[in-house]
Amino acid sequence: MRANKTIFAHRGLPLLAPENTLAGFNLMQDYNIEWFETDVTSTRDGKLVIIHDDFLERTTSSAGEVSRTDYDLMKDTDTGSWFSPEFEGQKLPTIDDLVEFVNKTKLNLNLELKGITGPHGNDLANDLVIQLKEKLSQIDPSVKILISSFNSILLAKMHNIAPEYEYAILFEQHTLYPDWQLIADACGATTVHLENDRLTREMIDEIQKRGYKINVWTVNEADRANELFNWGVDGIFTDRADYFTGKRK
Ligand code: G3P
Numbered sequence: 001m002r003a004n005k006t007i008f009a010h011r012g013l014p015l016l017a018p019e020n021t022l023a024g025f026n027l028m029q030d031y032n033i034e035w036f037e038t039d040v041t042s043t044r045d046g047k048l049v050i051i052h053d054d055f056l057e058r059t060t061s062s063a064g065e066v067s068r069t070d071y072d073l074m075k076d077t078d079t080g081s082w083f084s085p086e087f088e089g090q091k092l093p094t095i096d097d098l099v100e101f102v103n104k105t106k107l108n109l110n111l112e113l114k115g116i117t118g119p120h121g122n123d124l125a126n127d128l129v130i131q132l133k134e135k136l137s138q139i140d141p142s143v144k145i146l147i148s149s150f151n152s153i154l155l156a157k158m159h160n161i162a163p164e165y166e167y168a169i170l171f172e173q174h175t176l177y178p179d180w181q182l183i184a185d186a187c188g189a190t191t192v193h194l195e196n197d198r199l200t201r202e203m204i205d206e207i208q209k210r211g212y213k214i215n216v217w218t219v220n221e222a223d224r225a226n227e228l229f230n231w232g233v234d235g236i237f238t239d240r241a242d243y244f245t246g247k248r249k
């Protein structure tokens with residue numbers, strides 16, 4: 001049933017190691033993981049960093065809004081201690097660290113563009129997509145790349161300058177209707193990333209009939225994953241990619 005279905009390791013292996021860290025990414029190599037998802041945004045001075053939240057507080061030893069803080073103030077921050085003392089000393093990965101990691105491991109990458117906050121958001125977003133195009137061009141062509149975002153403007157900016165990649169638009173249930181297809185098409189998205197909660201077979205059928213691929217976030221239960229796969233979804237994001245893919249022999 002799982003043949004041709006994609007398991008995306010969501011932010012790495014966030015139940016085993018701190019999310020979006022090199023320690024967590026490296027641990028993926030112990031499992032039969034082929035794809036992982038991670039998040040990129042910009043600091044105030046235009047450094048591209050790998051972090052999920054708009055704010056540093058939850059997953060680092062620093063505080064403040066990422067897009068309103070200079071990189072110098074977060075380059076030495078600890079991104080592992082909040083999770084467990086075992087991971088003390090993990091650093092905030094940069095886009096260069098991510099490029100190096102995928103070139104080393106050849107794991108396929110779903111890069112989510114996080115919305116950029118603060119008064120200079122539009123300028124930072126324009127700079128982010130230009131930098132990202134250049135950084136992604138350094139990735140080995142054997143690595144598959146899927147670029148996604150909840151932010152349709154950011155996704156469209158990226159698609160406009162880098163149409164060579166595959167794009168996915170992310171929706172929460174309350175942002176899906178009525179105009180999901182207009183938004184997907186305006187971003188050049190051929191894949192739709194749907195929220196698991198309250199997702200029905202009818203919704204999946206309708207979106208697939210119109211020719212889009214579907215990946216669902218975030219699915220941690222095996223029964224629900226099987227149900228979604230039986231309904232025809234192409235992939236799931238999960239915090240338990242270790243469980244869903246199994247240990248490498
Ligand atoms: O990209 C799938 C999923 O990561 C979207 O939600 O909040 O975990 O980035 P979030």
Ligand code: MG
Pocket residue numbers: 037038039052112
């Ligand atoms: Mg994400």
